[in-house]
Amino acid sequence: MKLQMLWLALVLIAVKINAAKQGNNTTIPALIVFGDSIMDTGNNNGLHTILKCNFPPYGKDFPGGYATGRFSDGRVPSDLIAEKLGLTKTLPAYMSPNLKPEDLLQGVTFASGGTGYDPLTAKMMSVISVWDQLTYFKQYIATIKQHFGEEKAQNILDHSFFLVVSSSNDLAHTFLAQSYKYDRTSYANFLADSAAKFVRELHKLGARKIGVFSAVPVGCVPLQRTLFGGLLSPALDSLDKELDGVIFYINVYDTLLDIIQNHEKYGFEVADRGCCGKGTVAISYLCNSLNPFTCSNSSAYVFWDSYHPTERAYQVIVDKLLDKYLSKIY
Known part of the structure; x- marks a missing residue:
């Protein structure tokens, strides 16, 4: 009898470990995402902005x-x-006009293409700032409470995975507009402080499992890697020790850079231009159905347009990174 119970316990442990590896562990009730175009699934569609792709x-x-x-x-x-x-x-997307209360239960993304930690970034692009995304998150939790009760809302807060993906637009675009006010180091410091402030605010609202993406290697590459990444990672490590829950830094920079520099190793044929249009300056409305140069096989390309990776490249990144961090959120 004891041997049977021991065997059963070992089987259950093995099943749980395998489920975690496969991403099927149901202890994560929802994925809640904040950030920019990397994570936007349609929040910009109804905005008066040039940064659209619907x-x-x-x-x-x-x-x-x-x-x-x-x-x-x-x-x-x-x-x-x-x-x-x-x-x-x-x-x-949280701003989807067709969203029903039950659609909220497995999570949403508040991300808005073109935004950043710097409020000026969202203002310049007429998109949703990450700080306004926190306001929408409060609405989200209130809706969960209204339709499904306090216990369900608390479970989502306690056990969901919260992901923050921002800063690339700040570094690639807004920094130039702020050069009269900041040098490279002081602007990176400002962004790192802003990111830490955002995580603190999110934690105050109840989030307990928070992952923060690094900037991606697009645009102002040296600033992104050597300054912002170097400042943000220790800041988040400090928050993880200070606040209850789990707060950690996800280094996507090195992974994407490796894919770009060694694209053939990952099965890609093209890494120096995007699939859409001629692939050099094509983004948003410059990437349209009237452009005759869009490639037919986007999976051969690392980049879809001149800024954003293809789904296949994103899949490689997620497969390489998420398994590494899964143990932190289960």
Whole structure:
């Protein structure tokens, strides 16, 4: 009898470990995402901004071939991570006009293409700042409480994975507009402080499992890697020790840079230009269905447009990174 019980216990442990590896552990009830175009699944669609992509050829590899407002040929990391966690294959945008209360239960993304930690970034692009995204998150929790009760809302706060993906637009674009006010080091310090402040505010609202992406190697590369990454990582380590829960830094920079520099190793043919248009300056409205140069096989490319990776590149990044960090959130 004791041997049978021991055998059963070992089987259950093995099943649990395997489920965690496969992303099917149901102890993560939802994925909640804040940030920019890397994670936006359509929040910019209803905004008066030039940073939109709810038209072909965006979405040509999305299920059904629909242009949903995702800045890629198909799904984006918010979708792929949600799938990896066993939640859903497509994470809804909070601003979607068709969103129903039950659609909120497995999580949402508040991300808005073109935004950043610097309030000026969102203002310049007429998009949703990360700070306004926190306001929408409060609405989200209130809606969960209203429709599904306090216990359900508390479970989402306690056990969901919260992901913050910002800073690339600040570093690539807004820094130049702020050069009269900041040098490289002081602006990186400002962003690191802003990121830490954002995490603190998110923690105050109840989030307990928070991962923060580094900037990606697009645009102002040296500043992104040597300054911002170097400042943000220790700041988050400090918060992790200070606050209850789990707060950690996810270094996506080195992974994407390796894919770009060694693209053939990952099965990609092209890494120096995007699939859409001629691939050099094509983004948003410059990447459209009238452009005759868009490639037919986007999975051969690391980048979809001149700024955003393809779904296949995103899948490689998520597969390489998330397994490394899964143990932190289970």
